[in-house]
Amino acid sequence: MLTVQNLHKAYPMGKTTCEVLKGISLEVGDGEFVAVMGPSGSGKTTLLNCISCYLPADAGSIRLNGGELTRLRGDALAAVRNRRLGFVFQDFLLLDGLTVRENILLPAIIGGTADAQAEARADRLCAIFGIAAIAQKYxxxxSGGEKQRTAVARALINEPLLILADEPTGNLDSKSARAVIRSFEQAKAALGATIFMVTHDSYAASFCDRVVILRDGVVWRTLGRERRERAAFQDALLDSIREMGREGA
Ligand SMILES: Nc1ncnc2c1ncn2[C@@H]1O[C@H](COP(=O)(O)OP(=O)(O)O)[C@@H](O)[C@H]1O
Ligand SMILES: [Mg+2]
Known part of the structure; x- marks a missing residue:
């Protein structure tokens, strides 16, 4: 599904540059729910923005179902962003003047595919995420949890290969955060969605199949949930983060 190999990215810093991604390699399998954790400044958002094709990589490869993303330009790039990738942002980014249902249809409207089939899919997504009763509301x-479920449904309207989410639970209380994670689990179970989520929250990450921990622009460790209970996986994640802190000290 997604294969990132030896990805490098630096930002200009005055006369020099600051290397933020220093050779990241990782894979996300079809239908997998993967989280990226790591301290603030470790490069999580930069990695996500490179995979989103929002930032150009300096070196390395990002392949989605075999297609190289780093070489895409112009219309081909816009098509991949609109049709192959779905985005969930921390601040929802719903349009106030559109209803829930219209917001969900927005990527299809932008892509010129808002036909009866897309409308039927919007209704199915509303049903899956329990927002059918509020579909005509603005x-x-x-509520915050309903907004974020709307945002997850919107990310799925064009049947993307991969959902990308940067701190989707970051601004939410724990009940709403749980609702967002549940909507990802439902997207995976009902639609076979593949999800790549950046989070600093070990609780949110503990629902994932696998967690990639970044430090200083490289993959420090990858942990699989395997058959563990969620709470046991969260404990393992917290142990790893503490261990990383001790190594860094
Ligand atoms: N547009 C930018 N220009 C310059 N430096 C940036 C920019 N965006 C991020 N950085 C720097 O890159 C590093 C990693 O940032 P980021 O990827 O946002 O980390 P994270 O999401 O893990 O907190 C930080 O030191 C940050 O200050
Ligand atoms: Mg970030």
Missing amino acids: PAEI
Whole structure:
């Protein structure tokens, strides 16, 4: 599905550059729910923005179902972003003037594919995520958890290969955060969605199949949930983060 190999990215810093990604390699399998953790400044958002094709990589390869993303430009790039990738942002980014259902249809409208089939899919997504009853409401009239479930449904409208999410639970209380994670689990179970989520929250990460921990721009460790209970996996994640802290000290 997604294969990242030896990815490098630096930002200009005055007359020099600051290398943020120093050779990241990772894979995400079809239908897998993977989290990226790591301290603030470790490069999580930069990695996500490179995979999103929002930032150009300096070196390395990002392949999605075999297709190289780092060489895409112009219309081909826009098509991949609109049709192959789905995005969930921390601040939802719902349009206030559109209803829940219209917001969900927005990527299809932008892609010129808002036909009866897309409308039927929007209704199915509303049913899966338990927002059918509020489909005609506007964002100002719904809760934070409902907004984020709307955002997850919107990310799925064009049947993307991969959902990318940067701190999707970052601004939410624990109940709403749980609702967002549940919507990812439902997307995986009902639609076979593949999800790549950046989070600093070990609770959110503990629902994933696998967690990639970054430090200083490289993959420090990868942990699989395997058959562990969620709480046991969260304990293992917290142990790893403490161990990383001791190594760094
Ligand atoms: N647009 C930018 N220009 C310059 N430096 C940046 C930019 N974006 C991020 N950085 C720097 O890159 C490093 C990694 O940032 P980021 O990828 O946002 O980390 P994280 O999401 O893990 O907190 C930080 O030191 C940050 O200050
Ligand atoms: Mg970040």
